[in-house]
Amino acid sequence: MKNFVLGFTVAILILPIGCLAYFAIGFSQTRADTKPSALETSILQSAVRASVRRAAASVPNPPPANDDDLVAGGKLYVAGCQGCHGKLGQSYREDHELFPPAPQLPHTGTQYSEPELYWIVKHGIRMTGMSAYGPFYSEKELWSLAAFLRRINNLSPGMIENIRPNKSG
Amino acid sequence: MKKVAAGFFAGSIVLVIGALVYLNLGLLDVRSDAPVPDTTARLLYSGIHASVRRSAPKAQNPLPRNDETLIAGGRLYLNDCVGCHGEPGKPPSDFGATFYPPAPQFPRARTKYSEAEVFWVAKHGVRRTGMAAQGSTYSDLQLWSLATFIGHLPNLPPLVLEGIQQHPAK
Numbered sequence: 236m237k238n239f240v241l242g243f244t245v246a247i248l249i250l251p252i253g254c255l256a257y258f259a260i261g262f263s264q265t266r267a268d269t270k271p272s273a274l275e276t277s278i279l280q281s282a283v284r285a286s287v288r289r290a291a292a293s294v295p296n297p298p299p300a301n302d303d304d305l306v307a308g309g310k311l312y313v314a315g316c317q318g319c320h321g322k323l324g325q326s327y328r329e330d331h332e333l334f335p336p337a338p339q340l341p342h343t344g345t346q347y348s349e350p351e352l353y354w355i356v357k358h359g360i361r362m363t364g365m366s367a368y369g370p371f372y373s374e375k376e377l378w379s380l381a382a383f384l385r386r387i388n389n390l391s392p393g394m395i396e397n398i399r400p401n402k403s404g
Numbered sequence: 405m406k407k408v409a410a411g412f413f414a415g416s417i418v419l420v421i422g423a424l425v426y427l428n429l430g431l432l433d434v435r436s437d438a439p440v441p442d443t444t445a446r447l448l449y450s451g452i453h454a455s456v457r458r459s460a461p462k463a464q465n466p467l468p469r470n471d472e473t474l475i476a477g478g479r480l481y482l483n484d485c486v487g488c489h490g491e492p493g494k495p496p497s498d499f500g501a502t503f504y505p506p507a508p509q510f511p512r513a514r515t516k517y518s519e520a521e522v523f524w525v526a527k528h529g530v531r532r533t534g535m536a537a538q539g540s541t542y543s544d545l546q547l548w549s550l551a552t553f554i555g556h557l558p559n560l561p562p563l564v565l566e567g568i569q570q571h572p573a574k
Binding site for chain 1: 405407408409410411412413414415416418419424427428429430431432433434435436437438447450451452453454455456457458459498499502503504505525528529530531532533534535536537538539540
């Protein structure tokens with residue numbers, strides 16, 4: 236029993252120290268122009284989902300959005316988000332510049348609810364390219380953006396036309 | 405000895421499972437709009453620097469260190485970097501501060517990275533930060549001019565500052 240406890244303690248101590256040493260020596264890869272592994276993606280994506288779900292649980296449900304809100308949110312998207320998250324009505328283009336890559340929302344849509352989207356845009360996601368937009372948008376703008384994002388892969392052509400009146404895809 | 409090994413094995417499993425449970429319960433805070441704790445920052449930054457030092461090219465900067473190079477790099481910087489990293493002579497970028505970790509403000513704090521390291525970071529980006537890889541946007545020579553410029557911040561020759569401002573980015 237004593238030996239078991241010894242081995243157990245050594246493992247608990249050595250593994251974190253080993254990890255720190257690995258990073259400190261510079262063995263970890265920092266370049267962003269490669270793809271994260273499937274394992275890394277699945278572990279971290281579910282961690283982010285779980286954390287956002289927990290944090291956004293206290294966010295009240297939004298007032299129901301009307302078409303004007305969606306257009307307003309869409310215009311915010313075009314002005315502030317599409318550079319990383321993909322242009323409306325354009326063919327799919329994988330992100331090879333950020334790591335993890337920015338989700339191409341017009342194609343993938345999102346699994347997050349409106350309160351969760353509101354929370355993410357407002358507070359950002361740590362250790363990704365997603366910064367916090369709380370300082371730059373009003374509450375109303377954040378909610379219109381959330382409503383738009385919720386429906387982003389499911390917009391009528393007329394809606395896209397209203398968002399980008401001078402461009403045809 | 406067998407029992408030590410069994411204990412070691414059990415300890416390893418417990419750590420990994422514990423970490424996964426922690427993550428899946430959503431206990432890891434993911435918001436960007438919080439300051440990076442000092443210890444975390446120290447670990448992160450030294451880990452990144454160590455990795456970059458290991459990966460950056462051993463090659464020397466192929467460009468002459470003259471005003472022309474600095475102005476070329478400076479225009480590129482004004483074009484594409486100031487949004488997050490701050491503009492010379494202006495207050496620090498509010499936008500850069502909303503990332504976690506925040507974008508370093510080169511016009512205020514001299515970088516600890518060598519020119520070759522800055523070149524490498526600009527070309528390939530930094531994983532798990534907002535720093536995107538610029539290698540598909542700019543040529544190597546453009547990135548070397550940018551690295552020269554960033555290496556000279558925050559103390560630019562006045563002629564260079566003027567040169568950048570006279571021909572603002574398109």
